[in-house]
Amino acid sequence: MFDSLSERLTGIFDTLTGRGALGEKDVDAALREIRVALLEADVALPAVKDFTAKVRERAVGEEVIRSVSPGQQVIKIVHDALVELLGGDGEPEGLSLVGEPPVAILMAGLQGSGKTTTTAKLAKRITERDKKKVLVASLDTRRPAAMEQLAQMAEKAGVDCLPIVAGQSAVDIAKRAMSAARLQGYDVVLLDTAGRTSIDEEMMGEAAKIAEIARPRETLLVADALTGQDAVETAKRFNERLPLTGLVLTRMDGDARGGAALSMRWVTGLPIKFLGVSEKVDGLDAFEAKRLAGRILGRGDIVSLVEKAAAEVDEEKAAKLARKMAKGKFDLEDLAEQLRQLQKMGGLGSLMGFLPGMNKQAKQQMAAAGMDDKMLKRQEAIILSMTRQERAKPDILKASRKRRIAAGAGVDVPEVNRLLKMHRQMADMMKKMGKKGGKGGFPGMPGMPGGAMPPGAMPPGLDQAASDLLKGNAPSGANLPGLPGAGGSTGLPGLGGPGGQPGLPGGKSKK
DSSP states (O other), X not given: OOHHHHHHHHHHHHHHHTXXXXXXXXXXXXXXXXXXXXXXXXXXXXXXXXXXXXXXXXXXXXXXXXXXXXXXXXXXXXXXXXXXXXXOSXXXXXXXXXXXXXXXXXXXXXXXXXXXXXXXXXXXXXXXXXXXXXXXXXXXXXXXXXXXXXXXXXXXXXXXXXXXXXXXXXXXXXXXXXXXXXXXXXXEEEEEOOOOSSOOHHHHHHHHHHHHHHOOSEEEEEEEGGGTHHHHHHHHHHHHHSOOOEEEEEOTTSSSOSHHHHHXXXXXXXXXXXXXXXXXXXXXXXXXXXXXXXXXXXXXXXXXXXXXXXXXXXXXXXXXXXXXXXXXXXXXXXXXXXXXXXXXXXXXXXXXXXXXXXXXXXXXXXXXTTOSXXXXXXXXXXXXXXXXXXXXXXXXXXXXXXXXXXXXXTSOHHHHHHHHHHHHHHHHHHHHHHXXXXXXXXBTOTTSGGGBOXXXXXXXXXXXXXXXXHTTOSOTTOOXXXXXTSSOSSOOTTSOOGGGOSSSTTOOOOO
């Protein structure tokens, strides 16, 4: 979502860091560019003015002008101001579930904002992370399809949904939901209110009556980030009529310019609590200002990447792979599992967005080299076209076998050769890790046994790269070595590279 804004800001900062000294005119020129970039990203004008005024006040001080690296100082100031604009660098505000059960959460928003889907996602999150018994109920009596949709989404999420009774009003359903939750021992009730294509008095009056009955601990406004400034106006008007406690922005994986995310907190003063990042039932991320600011400024978000890997990993499979790695073994079946893991975590495009230095140019270079999510599926198809013996012992793969495998996977023989070469590189890396006792992963990550992520929790290569970045071993702002145009050749082991170089898998070779 923030690719365009990130690219503009990165270009501005490159100009600043290329200068040995900065004067007020240099800062003002940069701020003009930043102002234009934010306005083009659909950030509200008052928020832009406030943001640039704060940056200028801090950036023209003696400390910056006389600094050894004034450009870097200005970048830090912009980063800090961006964090402040998004809500501050304190701990993210989670849901308040404290109180006598059942605790009610009211979901509000316009029709089409993703409210029903978000209700199911949030119910799943509360069930799994907070270990609460959750009931969801649809109060959208004007759209029976919405009630059916919530029932289906709840089933996918593994949570209970209040049975649909035809002819009941939204207020009656709210009373029945709260009563059922008390009688059946539910901890949390999520009430999905009716939406409209625009705000009207009838809808707001109904929502206010429901709030009186349920006395919700949280009233969350669900807003579609793709609607830009309209979403900001919607938040403002809802906040005037309902006691909102937080915001949820949906479709953050879309191609909108991102202005709504940057404006909403400033306009309403309400915390953004969650971001909808996909249509999947688990596609809901907790919002954290510092992390999002880092991604906008091209600094990546390694911590979120680690958390994503930890959430998606199959512990049994990870433990099995860890034992094999300790013995220095890594066959093609293991590689196939790693390719599936990459796809499960959102694919290459999603993962690269979390890594520092992955600007638009680097992503374009990846695309030009044929490195995309379709490539992961082709790689997996090649392995699935092999027999069990061939996956366990790739050395037996001679020309005739390779032709059969290529035909079965619908690819050319050179692509089979690239996969095998990538596997050899990964297997060599596993042997080295095995000699070191199989210690890989992420040292010091909280919540993992012994403070480390088990080997195999993350695809090889991304594992070590993220570990290096967490320990500060990677050069600041540098692209990942081994990527096209990155000026390196070591790459990320296990992610193959153009022409069989270590880097991303399956890159097209140059002849």
